[in-house]
Amino acid sequence: MNNEIFEIIANRPVAKNTLEMVLSGDTEGIAPGQFVNLKLDGFYLRRPISVCDFGPGRLTLIYKVVGRGTEYMAGLGPGARLDVLTGLGNGYDTAPSGERPLLIGGGAGVPPLYALAKRLLAEGKRPAAILGFNSEDEIFYRDEFSALGVETAVTTADGSYGIRGFVTDAMDRPYTYFYTCGPGPMLRAVYDKSVTSGQFSFEERMGCGFGACMGCTCKTKTGHKRVCKDGPVLTKEEIVW
Numbered sequence: 001m002n003n004e005i006f007e008i009i010a011n012r013p014v015a016k017n018t019l020e021m022v023l024s025g026d027t028e029g030i031a032p033g034q035f036v037n038l039k040l041d042g043f044y045l046r047r048p049i050s051v052c053d054f055g056p057g058r059l060t061l062i063y064k065v066v067g068r069g070t071e072y073m074a075g076l077g078p079g080a081r082l083d084v085l086t087g088l089g090n091g092y093d094t095a096p097s098g099e100r101p102l103l104i105g106g107g108a109g110v111p112p113l114y115a116l117a118k119r120l121l122a123e124g125k126r127p128a129a130i131l132g133f134n135s136e137d138e139i140f141y142r143d144e145f146s147a148l149g150v151e152t153a154v155t156t157a158d159g160s161y162g163i164r165g166f167v168t169d170a171m172d173r174p175y176t177y178f179y180t181c182g183p184g185p186m187l188r189a190v191y192d193k194s195v196t197s198g199q200f201s202f203e204e205r206m207g208c209g210f211g212a213c214m215g216c217t218c219k220t221k222t223g224h225k226r227v228c229k230d231g232p233v234l235t236k237e238e239i240v241w
Contacts, residue, residue, distance in 0.1 A: 001087050002029065006059060008080045011073075014062065015140040019074055020052070021061045025084065027054045032115040033091035033181075033201055033233050036061070039083035040072050046085065047073070050181070050201075052111035052141075053118070059086075062111040062140065089232050092116050092199055097125055098176025103150075104167050104190055106132040106182025110141055112201060116179055117150050129153070130170045132186065136161035168193045188241055200239060201232045 006025030014020045030051055036059070037046040047069045053060035065074050076082075094116070101120060103113040110131050120127045128151040133139050135158045145152040153170045154162035163170050167182075168189045178198035180190045187200050202218070218227055220238045 001085055002026065004084050004086055006082050006084045008076055008078055008082065009058075010078060011076055016135075016137040017065045018138065018140055019063060019065070020140075021063065021073065021076075023059045023061070023082065023084070024057055025059060027057060027059050027086070029087045030054045030059070031087075031091040032094075032119045033112050033179075033199075034087060034089045035112075035232065037085040037088060038073070039085075040069055043069055043072070048088070050108075050112040051115060053115050059084075062108075064108050090230065092119075092179055092201070092233055094119055094123060094125075096177055096197065097123075097127075097179075099126060100174065100176045101125055101127045102171070102173070102175035102178040103127055103129040104132075104171070104178060104180040104182070105129070106167055106186040107134070107138070109180070109182030109186070109201065109203065112181050113179065114141060114144060117145060117148055121148060121150070128173065128175065130155065130167045132156075132167035132182070133161075134158065191236065191239065191241070194236065198236045199233050200236065202227050202234065203232070 004026045006023035009022045009024055011021045035048050035050045037048050039046050049061045049063050052062045063070055065071055103117055105113045117127050129145050130153045132155045135156055142154055155165055155167055155170055156162055171193050177196050178194055181201035219240050221240055222238050
């Protein structure tokens with residue numbers, strides 16, 4: 001875990017109630033599937049946001065406006081500085097992915113899969129992606145995944161774009177392993193539909209974000225784990241629903 005000051009380069013809408021924030025700062029040690037914790041002026045608790053993309057001196061976050069904290073973030077412009085805890089969480093393990101891993105994201109669970117896709121491609125793998133949204137106006141990063149050369153399917157619950165239904169309706173394809181992130185009901189549905197092992201990134205309310213407060217503890221088959229510290233990524237074999 002590192003405590004750094006980042007400066008906002010851009011903060012723009014990419015879909016309905018969804019923004020992309022690009023920051024400059026020290027990104028050393030960040031890995032796909034990890035998250036950062038942002039300190040916002042006037043708010044007691046930091047805001048955990050998953051890492052969408054990163055490179056030398058550059059960090060990209062995508063967040064949905066759902067409350068006062070994210071409303072405050074949406075009002076920040078280029079040049080604003082943020083106190084950021086980086087390198088939080090365990091991230092995804094790409095070792096067991098096999099040749100054709102499947103990336104399954106729902107809504108706010110899509111962003112961490114983008115950096116993962118880039119990592120898998122760099123390792124010579126051939127990932128495919130399923131991105132699920134409620135409606136067409138909520139879709140983001142479809143083109144960015146495709147631009148990487150990732151075969152990308154999009155589902156919408158209302159059928160306004162792509163495949164009508166949920167991410168599980170697009171899972172009938174060959175894959176060697178899977179990685180998924182999204183809301184709890186979606187993760188459970190993916191668990192039930194999946195035919196290989198895989199890794200799940202859980203969204204959980206957090207206090208400290210680095211394992212001290214124990215507020216995000218969950219039960220697993222191997223004992224109690226802290227989503228912020230021992231997760232947010234858990235393997236299929238250790239999950240207890």
